Each structure stands twice: as structure tokens, then as C-alpha cells.
Amino acid sequence: MSKPIILQVGPYPEWDQVPLDHGFDVMRLFEAKDRDRFLAEVGADVRAIATRGELGANLAMIEACPNLELICVYGVGYDAVDLKACAERGIRVTNTPDVLTQDVADLGVAMMLCQSRGMIGAETWVRDGSWAREGLYPLKRRVFGRKAGILGLGRIGYAVGKRLAGFGMDIAYSGIAAKDHAPDWTFIADPVALATHADFLFVTLAASAATRHIVGREVLNALGPDGMVINISRAANIDEDALIAALSSGSLGAAALDVFEGEPALDPRFLELDNVLLQPHHASGTIETRKAMGQLLRDNLTAHFAGRDLLTAVN
Structure with missing residues (x-):
């Protein structure tokens, strides 16, 4: 047959x-x-x-x-x-x-920790002799006790939130409606208001025509110079031109990205920035x-x- x-x-x-x-x-x-x-x-x-x-x-x-x-x-x-x-x-x-839900959530939280604590630069600080020559590594920002916003509380967004709860974070989320299974988290429908509330904004939306560039200039500016955006969803959910501009000007503090428009040929301007953590679309990349x-x-x-x-x- x-x-x-x-x-x-x-x-x-x-x-x-x-x-x-x-x-x-x-x-x-x-x-x-x-x-x-x-x-x-x-x-x-x-x-x-x-x-x-x-x-x-x-x-x-x-x-x-x-x-x-x-x-x-x-x-x-x-x-x-x-x-x-x-x-x-x-x-x-x-x-x-x-x-793949749990692995994607793991990487999102790992990127937040890595970027907030400057772990990539800290390893270089040890390897290139800066620690011995110049002393202690520059201070970075804590994670525990701070505010997290989750843009899209589907399977992955919820898994991210459960992990963040372990850090004692203030957790808010946005979506079509409040979720019964997240009674201890704050529902903020508007993405700009969510970004204003958050120190860390996790993008975990499914991509569609309606969500294209939902994270644009307004959201990024609301997140602010001490804020960080973490994208483990789809590249189209973020306006990359607006993101690069915000990172370059300092109006956004940092970003951690696992997805890019046109990947693997990502916008070369990302490579020139020292306040963005770049990952090769491997959130589900475990055996x-x-x-x-x-x-x-x-x-x-x-x-x-x-x-x-x-x-x-x-x-």
C-alpha cells in the first residue's frame, strides 16, 4: 500500500x-x-x-x-x-x-534574569581580566519584588507568570478579558497601561493581523528607561524600528529577544546595541x-x- x-x-x-x-x-x-x-x-x-x-x-x-x-x-x-x-x-x-509551553517559559524567565543581572557581560568581565584589573563588575538591577507585565495570558504567558510568582513579583497581564485561573494577578486590558505598570514586559501573544506591532512606540515609551521587554512570542508583535530607536535613545532600558523579523538575517542594528540580549529563536530548543x-x-x-x-x- x-x-x-x-x-x-x-x-x-x-x-x-x-x-x-x-x-x-x-x-x-x-x-x-x-x-x-x-x-x-x-x-x-x-x-x-x-x-x-x-x-x-x-x-x-x-x-x-x-x-x-x-x-x-x-x-x-x-x-x-x-x-x-x-x-x-x-x-x-x-x-x-x-x-513546548514550559521550555518557552523557562527561557523567557532566564532571559529576564540574564539581562537584568548582566550575566553575559559579567562572564566577559571575568574572562578578559577586567575583574583582576578593575575590580568589581558594575552594579545591575534586581528582579525579585519588582513588577512584571504579561502581554497575552495564554498557555505560555500563564506558565511565565507562575515562575515569576516565585520571585515575589507583582504580576499584571492583559488580554481580551480577565482570567479566572489568575485571581491573584492584576488584569490591565490596555497594553500601554500594562507597560506603564511594569518593570519587565513579557510578550507572549499569539501573532495575528490584530497584534502586529502591538508593542510599538507608545508601549515602549511607557515601559521607560528602566524597563525591559522580553519577546518569546513572534517577531511581528513588536515594531522593530520603534524598538531599535527606543533602545538607541535610552527611552527603553533593555530588551531580551528570541525572535526577529527576517530571521536568521536579523536587522544588523541590533548587533550594535549593548542593551539587548539576542537569542537564536530557540525557546523550545531542548531535546x-x-x-x-x-x-x-x-x-x-x-x-x-x-x-x-x-x-x-x-x-
Whole structure:
């Protein structure tokens, strides 16, 4: 019996690639020298697309696969998938939520600690001999007891908040409505008001047209010269031009970022700033979580072709 033909947009770790190849007839778009020609040759046979959150599946890719039934995203974000085109064609979409929530929250809190305490610079201070030559490292800012704002209290935002509670922080959040499961935290609906309240602003929103650049000049100015923004969501949620301007002028104190527009070719102006912590979009980058993500992606593919309900459908 022939295996379903799927289009793989980007590479996966070997522990995911091997079982994917075993269960399906995999067409590897990322290995093609001429992607358009490759799609023209195999597109009509493709029944599902396996992609990654940052790669998605655009309209051209979807149109090149006229018999497409399913798009499976390896990651929680699916904003790079053309959902309108999928809805018009009856194409289902899945992602891999929950399995990465805790690791993403861990990295967000770790970035806050690292940046607030100046840990990257402190290690350099030891390694380059500055400690021996110049003495104590310049003083930084504490975390415990200060105010945190969480922009978007979904799964990841809530996991971040639970961790911050351990530091005795004053926690506030914004969203569509107050959450019953966060009775001890303050609901502040307006993002600018939330930023005014916060010392640390965590961006944990799902990305959409409505949230694009929700963190712009007003929010950044409200956060202020002693404030820090931490983004573990999607790059589009922050206006990068406004962010770079605020960091350069000092109207915003610091930033810690795991996602960027056009990554990995991020805006080179970020590299010139000493008040931003840069990470290579690896919030879910643990062996345990990546294995769970790959398994969930394959489980959705298997369920679809077996005629069963999808495990984590987003449409």
C-alpha cells in the first residue's frame, strides 16, 4: 500500500526525520535547488505539508499543491500559514501546543534574569581580566519584588507568570478579558497601561493581523528607561524600528529577544546595541521538547490519513 505523499518545507532533527520518512513518502522541498520547479513537479501529488512555525506555508505553496488536505506545523506559531487560503480550500491546519509551553517559559524567565543581572557581560568581565584589573563588575538591577507585565495570558504567558510568582513579583497581564485561573494577578486590558505598570514586559501573544506591532512606540515609551521587554512570542508583535530607536535613545532600558523579523538575517542594528540580549529563536530548543513536537506533528499526520480526529487542530 502506497504511503501518503507529504511536502517537507524545512529540516527536522534525525530523531524526527527517520520516523517521518518511515511513515510517509516525503518530498524535501528544502533540498531542492529550484523550489518552484520542484513544486511544479511534485505538487499535484502532495496531500499534506509538514512545516515549521517560522517557515509556514504561503499562498504560492498552497496553490502549487491542488490536492492538499492538511498542513502540520512543527511549533506553536502558525501565523506564517495562509489560513485564509486554507479555509477557502478546506485544508486543515495543526500545530504543536502544550508540549513546548514550559521550555518557552523557562527561557523567557532566564532571559529576564540574564539581562537584568548582566550575566553575559559579567562572564566577559571575568574572562578578559577586567575583574583582576578593575575590580568589581558594575552594579545591575534586581528582579525579585519588582513588577512584571504579561502581554497575552495564554498557555505560555500563564506558565511565565507562575515562575515569576516565585520571585515575589507583582504580576499584571492583559488580554481580551480577565482570567479566572489568575485571581491573584492584576488584569490591565490596555497594553500601554500594562507597560506603564511594569518593570519587565513579557510578550507572549499569539501573532495575528490584530497584534502586529502591538508593542510599538507608545508601549515602549511607557515601559521607560528602566524597563525591559522580553519577546518569546513572534517577531511581528513588536515594531522593530520603534524598538531599535527606543533602545538607541535610552527611552527603553533593555530588551531580551528570541525572535526577529527576517530571521536568521536579523536587522544588523541590533548587533550594535549593548542593551539587548539576542537569542537564536530557540525557546523550545531542548531535546525533550523537540522530540515531543515531532511526535505530535506525526501523530496529527497519522490521525488524518487514518480518518481520525486531529489532535491539535487550529482550524
